[in-house]
Amino acid sequence: MPAMFGPRTKAQSGLTARRTFPLGRLALTLLWLWAAVPGQSRAQSTNALPLALGEVLNSVTNQYPPMLAALIERDVVAGRLRSAQGAFDFTVFSKLFGTPQGYYESGTWDSGFEQFTGIWGATVFGGYRITRGDLLPDYDYTRTQRDGEARFGFRLPLLRDGSIDRRRATILKADLDRKLADPLILRQRLDFVRAGSVAYFNWLAAGERWRLAEELLRIARDRAAALTNQVEAGHAPRIVLTDNLRLVVARELGTVQARRRFEGASLALSLFLRDAEDQPVVAGRDRLPAGFPEVLPPDVSRLVPDLAQAETRRPEIARLRLSADKLAVDRKLARNQLLPNLDAGVVGSRDFGTDTYKDKGEFEVQAGIELKVPLQRREAKGRLAEIEAQQERLVNEQRFALDRIRTEVNDVFSALSAAWEQIQRTGLNVELARALQAAELERFNQGATDLLALQLREQATFDAQTAAVEAQFEYFRAQADYRAAAALDVP
Numbered sequence: 001m002p003a004m005f006g007p008r009t010k011a012q013s014g015l016t017a018r019r020t021f022p023l024g025r026l027a028l029t030l031l032w033l034w035a036a037v038p039g040q041s042r043a044q045s046t047n048a049l050p051l052a053l054g055e056v057l058n059s060v061t062n063q064y065p066p067m068l069a070a071l072i073e074r075d076v077v078a079g080r081l082r083s084a085q086g087a088f089d090f091t092v093f094s095k096l097f098g099t100p101q102g103y104y105e106s107g108t109w110d111s112g113f114e115q116f117t118g119i120w121g122a123t124v125f126g127g128y129r130i131t132r133g134d135l136l137p138d139y140d141y142t143r144t145q146r147d148g149e150a151r152f153g154f155r156l157p158l159l160r161d162g163s164i165d166r167r168r169a170t171i172l173k174a175d176l177d178r179k180l181a182d183p184l185i186l187r188q189r190l191d192f193v194r195a196g197s198v199a200y201f202n203w204l205a206a207g208e209r210w211r212l213a214e215e216l217l218r219i220a221r222d223r224a225a226a227l228t229n230q231v232e233a234g235h236a237p238r239i240v241l242t243d244n245l246r247l248v249v250a251r252e253l254g255t256v257q258a259r260r261r262f263e264g265a266s267l268a269l270s271l272f273l274r275d276a277e278d279q280p281v282v283a284g285r286d287r288l289p290a291g292f293p294e295v296l297p298p299d300v301s302r303l304v305p306d307l308a309q310a311e312t313r314r315p316e317i318a319r320l321r322l323s324a325d326k327l328a329v330d331r332k333l334a335r336n337q338l339l340p341n342l343d344a345g346v347v348g349s350r351d352f353g354t355d356t357y358k359d360k361g362e363f364e365v366q367a368g369i370e371l372k373v374p375l376q377r378r379e380a381k382g383r384l385a386e387i388e389a390q391q392e393r394l395v396n397e398q399r400f401a402l403d404r405i406r407t408e409v410n411d412v413f414s415a416l417s418a419a420w421e422q423i424q425r426t427g428l429n430v431e432l433a434r435a436l437q438a439a440e441l442e443r444f445n446q447g448a449t450d451l452l453a454l455q456l457r458e459q460a461t462f463d464a465q466t467a468a469v470e471a472q473f474e475y476f477r478a479q480a481d482y483r484a485a486a487a488l489d490v491p
Contacts, residue, residue, distance in 0.1 A: 052289070056272055121161045122157075197479075213255040266283055436457050
């Protein structure tokens with residue numbers, strides 16, 4: 001195992017250090033061993049290629065369990081639509097009844113069908129009936145000639161339930177619910193893509209912070225060997241070596257913290273990154289790219305068209321529009337329910353066999369019309385007032401939704417522009433900090449300054465580099481927010 005603070009030139013220096021730190025050397029060695037254990041010893045992807053954002057987003061859209069659960073909503077609403085279409089089911093019936101004991105003893109078998117057509121609310125029906133037994137009086141509608149009677153007819157609502165009724169309204173709204181599933185799924189898709197993007201760039205930023213922490217630790221460790229030689233040669237006091245040892249310990253602690261943040265970011269990313277067996281993949285350090293993707297300045301000329309796209313393609317707008325269509329169906333139904341019932345019907349029948357009854361013709365046609373008027377109509381009036389209030393509320397929601405979308409897009413674009421400016425400033429800050437650190441190192445080597453001043457310069461460079469990483473992360477997070485706000489990832 002390599003020495004903790006660089007190679008020793010004399011055995012005595014190691015003895016001196018152990019006398020100075022009787023338990024510290026053991027503690028530092030154990031700490032170094034702990035920090036050297038790979039943090040990604042868990043189940044990881046065996047693919048050593050750098051992890052790209054596209055791989056994560058492909059996993060989100062095709063394998064992310066909440067996304068798959070959202071897609072099931074289409075099957076749910078399709079089932080509801082099919083259930084509503086049961087109003088058009090072809091219905092058949094058969095019944096047997098009679099008077100086995102009485103003045104008129106008889107039995108009747110009646111079977112038939114009924115079909116709701118949906119054409120102006122019309123229903124067609126037909127069937128066959130046969131009666132056996134004593135001669136029945138003329139007021140008994142079930143009597144037939146010897147071989148029975150076939151019939152066919154239809155019922156037609158002329159006013160109420162004509163242009164629309166509850167059954168057709170239910171089907172129309174079920175179909176709109178089927179269409180409503182798409183904006184709901186799209187809303188979740190945009191949210192999941194955004195969350196996956198942020199998790200990816202957070203993982204990338206955590207890896208960069210870990211690399212910077214290790215680089216800062218390496219500088220202190222490399223300096224330990226030179227300081228040991230200077231102390232042994234009598235050119236520097238031992239307290240300088242002790243101070244550098246303290247700095248190594250502090251930076252080792254910082255490295256452990258950076259490693260832990262990377263491990264946490266890897267686990268968070270594994271929720272979105274899945275393998276072929278749909279199992280979470282913990283992306284290890286070997287999959288880190290060389291750095292962040294290229295950072296481009298925000299294109300101000302794209303803001304206006306992106307706003308227009310957001311106003312038309314955001315799933316909230318589609319959801320509100322379809323909700324308005326559902327209320328329009330309810331309003332049409334409520335207005336129709338204010339009308340009186342005026343129903344017409346025609347039925348034709350034909351008897352077969354011998355003429356058991358002389359007052360029944362071979363072919364008969366019956367027609368009728370029925371009027372029924374609920375005078376108060378409070379149910380329909382109350383329902384209509386409720387729907388009109390809901391429509392007014394929905395208009396306000398639509399107007400506010402557009403205002404919120406415009407504000408959100410503008411706000412995120414502002415954040416993206418600010419992040420771009422921060423990247424420019426932090427980049428310059430890193431260059432200046434590195435120049436100052438190099439100058440301070442030169443002065444330190446010439447004996448013109450002390451270790452404390454050099455440590456402060458190194459820390460300032462590290463802080464500047466960390467700030468640059470944070471600025472890049474903020475830029476790509478704002479970019480993910482902007483793409484979601486402007487609905488740029490709508491397929």
